[in-house]
Amino acid sequence: MxxxxxxxxxxxxxxQIRLMDAAGEAQMLGAALNHSALNVANGLGAFFGSLIISAGHGYRATALVGVVLAVLGLIVFAIGLWAQARSPRAEQLSSRHS
Known part of the structure; x- marks a missing residue:
């Protein structure tokens, strides 16, 4: 545990660090959006879990909801990395960290 x-x-x-790096001049906005996204994710996880339980699938089925949400999060993360690598700003970020 x-x-x-x-x-x-x-x-x-x-x-948080990655979002603040990607935000450029709007680092505080990036930090605020990170916290907002985490709160929304907490709420959505509880909401979808409650839907599964109330549909009669039991408490163990909520683990599958967690897996689906985690996979969706990884897909969004991969799309973000792909989009960042294709942007002209990616060269600026990589040269700044070298």
């Missing part, structure tokens, strides 16, 4: 909590914190911090 400790490892799950620690890993979640590490991922959230690294996501």
């Amino acid at each position: 400790f490892a799950v909590g620690a890993l979640g914190s590490i991922v959230a911090i690294n996501l």
Whole structure:
């Protein structure tokens, strides 16, 4: 349980750093959007989990909802990386970190 909590914190911090780097001059907006997205994700996870439970699928089925939401999040992340790599600003970011 400790490892799950620690890993979640590490991922959230690294996501925050990546968003602030990608935000350029709007770093505070990037940070605020990160917190907003995490709150929306918490709410959606609880909402979809409650739908599954109320549909009679039981508590174990909520794990499948979590898997689906995690995969969707990874897809969005991959699209973001792909779009960032294709943007002209990607060269500026990579040269700044070298």
